[in-house]
Amino acid sequence: MGDIMSRECIRTPERALSARFVETVTEPGKYFDGQGLFLRVAKNGARQWVQRIVIRGKRTELGLGSPPAVSLATARKLALENRGKAMLGGDPLAEKRAAKAKSLTFAECVNAYAEAKLPEFRSEKHRKQWLSALERLALPVLGQIRVQDIGTKDVLRMLEPHWRERTITAKKLRGQVEAVLTWATVAGHREGDNPAAWRGNLKELLPAPGKVAKAQHHPALALGDAAVWWAALAKRDGMAAQALQFLTLTCARSGEVRGMTWDEIELDRSANSTNSVGVWTVPASRMKNGREHRVPLTAEAIALLDRLPRLECSPYVFFAPRGGMLSDMSISAVMRRMQEAKVRLEEPGYLDPASKRPAVPHGLRSTFRQWAAEHGYPRDMAEIALAHFIGSEVERAYQRSDMLERRRDMMTAWAAFLRGEAKVDGNVVKLGAAG
CATH class of the missing domain: 1.10.150.130 (Tyrosine recombinase, N-terminal domain)
Structure with a gap:
């Protein structure tokens, strides 16, 4: 008898179920709440709300769904509604069967x-x-x-x-x-x-x-191919090719570049044109992490923007032929055609060193990350440049600076690397890769 009582777990209104109990209970049995409502817990842990009710003089049980989809409060509301219908001569069981017959696909x-x-x-x-x-x-x-x-x-x-x-x-x-x-x-x-x-x-x-799961990394450009690839890209015309150049210089994502508008850019030309300073502020609504992101614009990036035509009816910096946003495929197609040009010359082309697959635009972010690590730039600064979250939530709360000016220096060095140059003892030295 004691075992039966423990499994039935009859509860008075004062000992009704709690939301916490419903969420955590695992012991099989029936746990009563009131108004004929009880929670049935099966041996496999499955839970179901059931209501014992008298409908037109006949005692029956109605299933009311399962937690957490149906909360304790919802189950109580449904039980009260069923009780009211039955007291007025209605048949909630028949209504339920009719609704089941009309169940959606x-x-x-x-x-x-x-x-x-x-x-x-x-x-x-x-x-x-x-x-x-x-x-x-x-x-x-x-x-x-x-x-x-x-x-x-x-x-x-x-x-x-x-x-x-x-x-x-x-x-x-x-x-x-x-x-x-x-x-x-x-x-x-x-x-x-x-x-x-x-x-x-x-x-x-x-x-x-x-x-x-197999790691699905985006194929990246090998560091040793970067200068040759960059020189080949610079020879290509078209809005998508220029968008790909800007994407590479800023290490931004494709969607951030394609959705870029002129009012997101601030340029300070108080000095001469070669020393212009710029910032591109990407609004939170267009960022993957949902946070506003500032991008320091290097001299190369500003020069590229200055060369771009403007379309009066379009707000986009890199616009499609009809003035709308460039498609993601248009930027990917530039890299694909560059790879195909190499293959036609019977050369391997621009392949990811690990997977041996042709590099793609998003993989350029991995190329930058590897370059930053190998050249001794702080991890946090490189991660901020990629608009990644760094550290725990507490650490981010204390990290108020986005290191904008330090990142500007880093991105200037990245642009020099793409051109096949490097700074040694303050002097610019041409690297052999671009030759």
Whole structure:
């Protein structure tokens, strides 16, 4: 009898459940709250809200969903609503069955979720990226299944073909599917545990991502090829080629350069033109880390900007033929054509030293990072130049300076390196790589 009482855990209103208890309980059993509501914990740790209720003289049990998708407060609200309907002669069980028959398909839930949640994303590009994996990898498998009928085996069937070969993509995809199904549960289109949940579910069936994921680094330009590559780039015409030059000089990301507008640039020409000082301030809304970033502009970067034409109807520094923003592919295409030109000459071209893959624009940031390390620049200064977070949150709170002027000197030396030059004892010396 004592064992039965401990598992039933009957609670008076004064001993009702708490949100903390619901979050942490693992012992199998039934935990009563009041109004016929109780939390059922299975042996495998799965939890479900259940309500015992009398409907038209017949005692029955109603499932009300599972934590954490359905919180204690929500479960209480649903139980109270069901009790009220039953007291007035209604049939909440019949209503639930009717709603289940109208359950949305996964594809319909993706559309509804996107309409509700995607406005939170920073840009149209991020919204498209979020939907892309779902459309390519999830919808062909899950799209026409009603969300109420989706089980763990269905999610596994969708994930397994990609889990080992495209682990990072598959990991993100699992989280997206879980988010959509959580929304479907809270919105009343399904009930029960989330079949895309990781802990206590898929974690037991799939290898840990960290054990199977292959590092997916962007191919970088070898330091020994930098001066030759830079000289070849300087001979190329076109807005995309100039954007790639600016990207290299500033070590910025492609999206930051392509979205750059003239009002983000401040130039001080109080001295002569060769000593102009400039700062490019990238607003937080366009930064990956969501924080404003200042970029010191070297003489080479300012000279490049001065050579650029301006389009009266476009705010962009590097504009597309019709005045809009350059596409990401346009900058990548410049590097691809440079590589193809080398291959036509039966030369290896500009390959990443480790992967032997052709270098790409984003990999230039790794090239700069290696150069900075080998030339003794402080780690924090190089990381700030790349707009990376440095240290812990506490350390960042105390690190108020962005080392702008010190970074200007570093970027000037980086530009000299790209030209095949280096400073030795205060003198500029031409390096052999550019010859």
